[in-house]
Amino acid sequence: MQIQTINKIKELTDNRKQLFTEYLTITQKLTDLKEEDVEQITAEMEQRAALAEQIDDLGIQSRKVCRADGREEHLTEILQCRA
Structure with missing residues (x-):
């Protein structure tokens, strides 16, 4: 694996x-907002989606x-904590 690959993945x-x-x-x-905070809830939900x-x-x-x-499977397993 090349150092460039490692640096980019990092x-x-x-x-x-x-x-x-x-x-x-x-x-x-x-979790701290109340139902009446609809505008703020909407804004926070949009930000989370983004x-x-x-x-x-x-x-x-x-x-x-x-x-x-060229090591997609192995590196992907590592990145997804499957290793």
């Missing part, structure tokens, strides 16, 4: 971690990097 994984942290923070905020999309996109990018390295 970068993508770090970015996913940051987005997951933001996603969880919003989720925690939502983060989920970004997280999925980074996952796709990670798989592409793994595929380009």
Whole structure:
């Protein structure tokens, strides 16, 4: 495996971690809101959906990097904690 592949996967994984942290923070905020906070709930839900999309996109990018390295199955298992 090339050092470039390792660095790119690390970068993508770090970015996913940051987005997951933001996603969880919003989720925690939502648990404290009341029904009358409809506008804020809607905004937070939209933000979570956008983060989920970004997280999925980074996952796709990670798989592409793994595929380009020629070790897609092995690297994908590691990234998904199946190793």
